[in-house]
Amino acid sequence: MSDAAEIQPTAEQLRAEALHQQGDEADEAGDEERALSLYMQALELDFTRAMTHYNVGLIYKYRGDWEKSRRFNKRAAELAPDHEAALWNLAIAATALRDWTTARAAWKQVGIDVGEGDGPIEGDFGINPVRLNPHEDAEVVWAQRICPVRARIISVPFPESGFAYGDIVLHDGAGTGTRMHNGVEKSVFNVLEPFESSPYSTFQVDVQISCEQDLRELLAACERAGVECEDWTYSVRMICKGCSEGSAHDEHEVVEDPEWKDRRRLGLAAFEEGPVRYLLEQWQTADRRVETFECALEAGFDG
Structure with missing residues (x-):
């Protein structure tokens, strides 16, 4: 096909792109409601926009609206099967909803081995620090990851955090900061919400x-x-x-106090x-x- 014969975007698609860009600007300015309204208008004009579905799913992820996050990230991944971020957020939302079939399929699609089965993922994904209450008085503690986005706390957190030793938390997939563990730099993951309480x-x-x-x-x-x-x-x-x-x-490196x-x-x-x-x-x-x-x-x- 020659360059002259390339399919040009329709007027509706161009308008949808403009609405998406306005949605991005509103989201960056912290106006989520306006961003969602603009993204939804864009999807009404062009429902095949994977990035718009993803952005809507991302907003709902951080709101903890897991049903909507799963729905929009799933559509984004269907439209763009190589959209790794959409697949990660789909897996996170599915995990929060205990939808293990969807979560397992998404992890496999991004190349993460979660073993066989159709129930909860219970594996050894290493030790990492997690940040409790990341948007309030954050506290970083150590945790044993049992799946790509679930971890069991192995420190004793301050009681003010509302978390305890042995609690399982749902955490984000992207690291925010690092800590050292036995000479190895480890990513810190923000906790999204409690998942399962411990008896401690x-x-x-x-x-x-x-x-x-x-x-x-x-x-x-x-x-x-x-x-x-x-x-x-x-x-x-x-x-x-x-x-x-x-x-x-x-100046924040740990210094042993000789006293x-x-x-x-x-x-x-x-x-x-x-x-x-x-x-x-x-x-x-x-x-x-x-x-x-x-x-x-x-x-x-x-x-």
Whole structure:
């Protein structure tokens, strides 16, 4: 076919493209409602616009409207089978809806091996940090990924986060920032929403101890009792938003504090309060004591 014989866009298609561009501008300006209205007008003129379907599905993804996100991303992927972002968002929406057939098919289409079967994906996709409540007072914790967008928290989060040790979360597919794990740089994934709560409650404990050996003995006692314990005094550091969503600046590199802190705040995760109180009582001596103890977050997602 010669260049002169190439099919030219119709007037409706040109108008649809203009509406799409206006929708992009509205979305970039933060006016999602106007963006959605313009995108839908574009689709009324030309329903074959894969990118417009994708953009609508993306807005609904971040709103947590999974039915609509699945519908529009599915259409985008049907119109453009090599549209990897649409397939990822289709899989995320399908996962949120427990539509494992659709999720598995989408993952396979982007070349991710999720094994055989037709139920929930339960695999080993590595350890990564996830950002809890990314649009509020964000907290980054470590998690074991069990599928491309689901992960089980393996840290003890602050109770204010509403999340607990062992909770499974649905996270985004694109990394936002990095953290180091055993000398390897790992992407941080933003949590989109809770997926499945764990049976663990979070207990906050303030202890007075004179040396590191006291702490080691408490950690060993927790391990024997099946209680997860995290030394928040040591493990938590505050960094700016720019560092959190990128790679930490030099001034935010972890520097070991040579001065031992006698008063330490610990986060413990356990099924019941009784065993935690018992092990703390057994651990206490004249030189090491529990100053405060509280169940800061009961099992089950907050709110």
